[in-house]
């Protein structure tokens with residue numbers, strides 16, 4: 001697991017206020033959720049809970065789930081009345097079912113192996129109510145790999161802290177559209193400077209492969225929204241609860 005979500009969770013929370021536009025993300029997901037009148041929602045990979053206040057204020061029955069305790073600690077502290085639970089999207093063990101499951105901030109791109117993807121989609125299917133919706137954003141492999149950026153730079157300010165991040169990336173393509181991401185974080189506060197390093201693997205998807213994974217796991221594809229460098233997929237749990245393909249895959253495991 002990347003240190004950005006564990007040891008450096010606070011850095012994530014502060015830096016990403018200027019990387020993602022959470023209000024715009026909320027508006028997009030809300031617009032989609034409104035169409036199917038879903039109110040009871042689960043956000044997988046909710047991180048430090050940046051979207052939670054938007055959903056709760058809009059009247060959703062919202063639960064956030066993440067695999068990093070440190071991210072959840074921030075989320076709970078900032079949103080004490082909201083429900084946040086620890087869990088792994090590849091192996092959800094939930095008492096309740098949800099009308100919609102959302103995944104934002106490209107958290108699904110940590111499903112770097114085909115097995116991760118199969119387990120996550122199968123688990124999500126089981127956690128959804130009948131005809132429930134999965135809405136998730138992903139890096140678009142066509143955009144990432146046809147214009148691959150080997151060096152990126154980001155700087156931001158949060159209160160009296162100044163952040164600089166230098167990212168070096170390298171295509172690996174080991175098990176899907178994957179790349180290694182090495183990042184150096186420099187944090188300056190009151191004239192003092194600290195440096196951290198982090199390393200992780202990320203994965204992008206083509207629409208076609210996401211479509212196939214979804215069908216294998218009992219979903220039908222609804223809307224596809226293309227947003228450079230991402231794609232948001234809206235899929236609905238279909239009536240077929242156990243597809244033949246899914247049975248064949250999991251029988252071998």
Ligand SMILES: C[S@@+](CC[C@H](N)C(=O)[O-])C[C@H]1O[C@@H](n2cnc3c(N)ncnc32)[C@H](O)[C@@H]1O
Pocket residue numbers: 005016020044045046047048049050065066067068071087088089090103104105106107110
């Ligand atoms: C880029 S952050 C996005 C967080 C949040 N959605 C946002 O937009 O700020 C990715 C998050 O996915 C979580 N994550 C990664 N793998 C996970 C898994 N298998 N199950 C649940 N959460 C996971 C990480 O801990 C991290 O909080």
